[in-house]
Amino acid sequence: xxxxxxxxxxxxxxxxxxGALLPILHDVxxxxxxxxxxxxxxxxxxxxxxxxxxxxxxxxxxxxxxxxDPRPVxxxxxxxxxxxxxxxxxxxxxxxxxxxxxKLSTVYCLGLCSSGPNARIGDKLHARLDSAALTKLxxxx
Amino acid sequence: xxxxxxxxxxxxxxxxxxxxxxxxxxxxASVERTSSWGMQWLEPLVEVDGKGFGPATVDDVAAILDGxxxxxIGVIAEHPFIASQQRLTFARAGKTRPLSLDDYEATGGxxxxxxxxxxxxxxxxxxxxxxxxxxRGGAGFxxxxxxxxxxxxxxxxxxIVCNADEGDSGTFADRMxxxxxxxxxxxxxxxxxxxxxxxxxxxYLRSEYxxxxxxxxxxxxxxAHIVAPFVCEIRAGAGAYVCGEExxxxxxxxxxxxxxxAKPPLPALKGLFGKPTVVNNVLTLAAVPxxxxxxxxxxxxxxxxxxxxxxxxxxLAGNIKHGGLYEVAFGITxxxxxxxxxxGTQSGRPVKAVQVGGPLGAYIHPDQFDIPFDYExxxxxxxxxxxxxxxxxxxxxxxxxxxxxAMEFCAAESCGKCTPCRLGAVRGMEVIDRIRVGGRELAGVxxxxxxxxxxxxxxxxxxxxxxxxxxxxxxxFGSLCALGGFTPYPVMSALKHWPEDFRK
Numbered sequence: 319x320x321x322x323x324x325x326x327x328x329x330x331x332x333x334x335x336x337g338a339l340l341p342i343l344h345d346v347x348x349x350x351x352x353x354x355x356x357x358x359x360x361x362x363x364x365x366x367x368x369x370x371x372x373x374x375x376x377x378x379x380x381x382x383x384x385x386x387d388p389r390p391v392x393x394x395x396x397x398x399x400x401x402x403x404x405x406x407x408x409x410x411x412x413x414x415x416x417x418x419x420x421k422l423s424t425v426y427c428l429g430l431c432s433s434g435p436n437a438r439i440g441d442k443l444h445a446r447l448d449s450a451a452l453t454k455l456x457x458x459x
Numbered sequence: 460x461x462x463x464x465x466x467x468x469x470x471x472x473x474x475x476x477x478x479x480x481x482x483x484x485x486x487x488a489s490v491e492r493t494s495s496w497g498m499q500w501l502e503p504l505v506e507v508d509g510k511g512f513g514p515a516t517v518d519d520v521a522a523i524l525d526g527x528x529x530x531x532i533g534v535i536a537e538h539p540f541i542a543s544q545q546r547l548t549f550a551r552a553g554k555t556r557p558l559s560l561d562d563y564e565a566t567g568g569x570x571x572x573x574x575x576x577x578x579x580x581x582x583x584x585x586x587x588x589x590x591x592x593x594x595r596g597g598a599g600f601x602x603x604x605x606x607x608x609x610x611x612x613x614x615x616x617x618x619i620v621c622n623a624d625e626g627d628s629g630t631f632a633d634r635m636x637x638x639x640x641x642x643x644x645x646x647x648x649x650x651x652x653x654x655x656x657x658x659x660x661x662x663y664l665r666s667e668y669x670x671x672x673x674x675x676x677x678x679x680x681x682x683a684h685i686v687a688p689f690v691c692e693i694r695a696g697a698g699a700y701v702c703g704e705e706x707x708x709x710x711x712x713x714x715x716x717x718x719x720x721a722k723p724p725l726p727a728l729k730g731l732f733g734k735p736t737v738v739n740n741v742l743t744l745a746a747v748p749x750x751x752x753x754x755x756x757x758x759x760x761x762x763x764x765x766x767x768x769x770x771x772x773x774x775l776a777g778n779i780k781h782g783g784l785y786e787v788a789f790g791i792t793x794x795x796x797x798x799x800x801x802x803g804t805q806s807g808r809p810v811k812a813v814q815v816g817g818p819l820g821a822y823i824h825p826d827q828f829d830i831p832f833d834y835e836x837x838x839x840x841x842x843x844x845x846x847x848x849x850x851x852x853x854x855x856x857x858x859x860x861x862x863x864x865a866m867e868f869c870a871a872e873s874c875g876k877c878t879p880c881r882l883g884a885v886r887g888m889e890v891i892d893r894i895r896v897g898g899r900e901l902a903g904v905x906x907x908x909x910x911x912x913x914x915x916x917x918x919x920x921x922x923x924x925x926x927x928x929x930x931x932x933x934x935x936f937g938s939l940c941a942l943g944g945f946t947p948y949p950v951m952s953a954l955k956h957w958p959e960d961f962r963k
Contacts, residue, residue, distance in 0.1 A: 336732065337694070339714030344666075344695055365714075378716040378874075380698030381666055397628030397868075398814055398861070402777035402852045403805070426700060426818075426868065428667055429631040430470045431850065432499040432775060432782020441669040445473035 324349060325357060329364035338365060339375055343382055351386030389421040390459040393438040394452075396424050399431035408435060411449045415456040422456070461524060463488045464506035467557070468495035468638050469670040470631070475516065476503035482517040486524060494639025496553030497784030498540055501532065506553075511535040540800065545762065546786045547749050547770050548742060551640050558677055560685075563642045569685060571751035575650045583654040583751065584610055590756035591768030592747070596622055596703075596740030597816065597845040597941065599767075599834045602747075605737060608727040609655040612735035617657035619648050620712065620731055620738045623664040623671070624696050624703035627817025629848030632772040633741035635784055637664070637671040640745065641678035647744035649686040650751055651737050658688055661731070663708050665696040700872040704940045705738040707874055718874045719940045740846070742772060763789035767833045777814075777850035778804045787832075794828030797851055808853040812861075812956070816845025818868055819945035821952035822858065843948065858957035863891045865949040869942060880943025883934040887950065890930065894923045894961050920962060924954070 319327075328345045332338040339361070346357050353361075353376045362369045376382045394412065396405055416422045430436045433445040437452065439459055447455070463483045465476050480490045483505075498504060501513035505523055511532045512523050522528035532538055535553065546552065555562035563569070575583050588603030609617060621644065625633040636644055648660040662679075664672050672695055679691045694712055696702050702711045706720035709731050730736025746769065749755050759769040767789035773796060775782045780802035797803070797813055804810055812822045821842035823830075830840050837844050852861075866887035873880045893899050900917040904910065918926070931947035938944040954961060 337712050337714040340694065340697060340711065344697070374716050375714065378699065378718075382697060395628075398818060398864075399629045399777040399848075399850045401861070401864070402850055402856065425667060425698075426872075427626060427628045428469075429625065429634040430473055431629045431631055431777065431848065432779060433470055433474065433502070434777075436473065438667075443469055443473035443670075445470060 321350065322356075322360070325360050326364075329361060333364060339367075339372070343376060343379075347382050351388075352383040354384065387421055389419060391421045391423055391439070392416070392456050392459050393423050393425040393428075395426065395428050395434060395436045397426045399427075400434035400436060403434040405435035408447070408449050408452050412452050412456060415453040420456050420459050461488045461507060462491060464491045464493050465503055466495040466553070467492035468502075468635060469668070470499055471495055471502040471504070472670070474502045474514065479503050479505070479515055479517055479520070482520045483524075486520050488524060491556060494552050494555060494557050495635060495784075496535060496541060497549065497635065498538065498781070499783040500781050504535070506535060509534050509536065511538070540781060540783070540785070543800070544786050545770050545788050547759070548636065548643075548746050548772055549640075549784060549786045550749070551643070552635070552784065555640070557639050557641060557674055558681060560642070560681060567752065568642055568748075569646060571748035571755070572646050572649050572653070572686070574753065575653050575751045580610055580654050580656065583650065586751060586756045587654070587747065590750045590759040591763070591766070592743065592750060592759065593767070593834070594740060595742035595746070595771070595846065596705075597843070599844070602739060602743050605727055605739070606651065606654050608725070609657070609735045609737050612728055614735050616659070616732075616734045617655055618731045618734055618736040619651045619655070619657045619660035620709065620736055621648055621660065621662040621741060621744055622703065622705060622708055622738055623662050623668075623741050624708060625668075625741070625846065626665060626700040626703045627819070627846050627848055629776040629814065629817055629850035630774050630846045631776070632774050632784060632847070634668055634671050636741050636745045637668070638674050641675050642682055643745045643748055644675075644741055645678060645682050645686060645691055647747035648691055649689045650747050651739065651744060652689040655735070655737055657737065658690060660689060660691045661712055662691065662693045663696060663702070663712055664693055665702075666698055699874075700868075701874045701940075701942055704942065707940070708738065709736065716874070718876045721939060742846075764831065764833055765835060767835070771832065771844075771847050773832070774846075774848045775801045775851075776848060778806055778853050779849075779851040780805050789831075789833050791832050792829050793823060793832070793849075794825075796832070796849060797828065801849075801851065804851060804853040806853045806855075808855065810851055811854040811856050812852045812858060812953075814850040814852070814949065815848070816843045817848050818865060819843070819941060819948060820845050820848075821948040822861065822956065823952070824956040841948070841952065843945070857960055858953040859891065859895055859960040862950045862953040862961070863888055863895075865946055866891060869946040873942060877937070877939040877943060879934045879937035880939070880946075883930055883938075883943060884946065887927065887930055887934075887946070890923055890927045891950075891961070893918070894920050894927065897962070898923055924961075927954070
């Protein structure tokens with residue numbers, strides 16, 4: 319199936335729902351790794367919105383990316399509870415382990431706040447990280 | 460065959476519960492995956508015939524099975540951390556399999572909904588009013604009054620919206636309800652629907668909780684025939700903290716930018732798609748089934764102090780030895796929570812500060828540890844309960860850096876609709892940076908002789924502090940919602956109690 323067919327299918331799947339835009343954007347992000355200009359255009363047409371409206375929504379939310387990033391992503395929580403448990407002291411080692419190969423992104427809270435520092439890779443969560451454990455996660459990502 | 464019970468809560472899984480469960484199965488035991496007891500420092504906690512072992516690893520499997528493990532904590536239900544709680548919302552925690560309808564019914568599930576359907580809308584609202592239940596999301600608005608407003612509104616369609624966008628650091632009670640007792644939340648929503656005449660409910664669930672999304676979707680499908688004609692649907696958020704604010708959440712649900720709406724109109728009258736809408740937090744709705752049981756409302760009203768009724772699921776987090784979920788009646792002091800129940804810091808160092816109520820809550824100094832857990836008492840102390848998350852910091856914390864982070868966080872997450880929040884947060888970071896480097900000198904064009912209206916000198920750190928105080932005042936009273944309005948709490952409290960951390 320071509321990517322434009324897949325896109326049309328995603329739009330058709332959700333079109334009748336109330337507030338269909340966010341579910342569509344989630345599926346597009348999941349499928350293509352980003353919501354690019356072409357997708358925005360097709361979604362705008364499908365939902366009878368202006369492209370500006372769709373772009374405004376896409377750019378508002380942290381989860382939707384303009385361009386796909388082929389690198390593996392490791393999300394590290396750097397909110398208050400993880401700071402209180404020393405996440406900042408791990409960041410130098412983490413950045414070094416990641417180098418150019420792995421993308422480290424900051425997330426504000428994975429909800430495991432008594433057991434930080436915490437990280438997320440895909441849908442898998444990791445808690446009680448120290449420098450060695452985090453470095454290993456990043457190297458294996 | 461021995462039956463082993465291990466939680467399938469996200470925290471237990473992040474600490475290796477899945478691998479542990481697989482190892483027990485491989486060793487010939489039968490494994491049941493239950494909700495979490497909430498003793499998170501012991502996760503993964505293994506339960507064998509009511510006795511607990513934790514934190515367990517795959518290396519402990521043989522010893523636990525043959526009874527020689529030294530990780531035993533005795534009977535779980537008698538553990539002081541559990542025995543001293545009053546669990547209503549979390550009554551099932553640790554005891555049931557989250558997605559088992561049989562377990563749910565066997566522990567009183569759906570009886571609140573059945574009773575609610577028999578008594579009718581007006582009586583339901585009366586019960587919720589008389590229970591004294593207040594919104595658990597942070598504002599503490601009486602739930603019954605909100606429901607009454609929606610019930611009284613005329614419209615062809617009304618909605619129940621569950622706010623499950625639990626973005627505050629230090630909070631995880633919503634997550635634990637959705638992962639551990641999802642049917643209780645669905646039942647609460649169905650009862651709310653019955654009370655106000657709404658047939659459609661949405662759960663707006665943050666995308667940072669993949670486990671909760673999965674469990675809630677399964678639970679909604681499994682219970683659809685029971686709550687019908689009420690229909691419940693899960694919608695995932697997209698990483699915007701501000702969408703935990705109710706009007707921003709409604710915009711997001713509608714498929715718009717998560718910008719805050721000015722109030723009035725209240726969401727109770729013009730909410731989702733312009734229709735009358737109940738927006739309640741997960742904990743509020745999950746408390747409802749219990750309240751609607753026979754005698755539930757009066758029991759709820761009998762607990763707590765003053766106008767803070769019932770119990771609050773308090774979350775102990777950050778640098779704390781015994782972190783987890785502690786549900787107790789209002790009135791407990793912060794000192795008891797942090798030092799006695801929480802056991803002090805994980806690092807063993809002295810407690811320096813405690814942030815109550817998430818990123819927008821005040822930093823509280825150990826000198827104030829005698830304040831009782833009560834909405835009004837916290838307001839009086841220039842602090843807030845919020846969603847009842849408690850984040851502990853030891854004496855290595857740099858409170859000037861935490862104050863700056865509060866502004867940085869506000870700048871990153873501001874929806875951009877109102878100026879005090881959008882610009883104030885950025886200016887706040889700059890001012891704090893200047894205080895920390897000792898003020899500022901005149902520079903560039905300011906030093907030119909033509910600029911005769913300029914001050915003749917730079918700003919001293921004291922003048923910068925004055926500026927920060929003015930800015931916080933403006934944000935507090937000029938912002939549309941709590942993000943800009945409450946960011947001054949952590950900043951000003953840090954400045955008040957630890958001024959030395961701002962002068963490096």
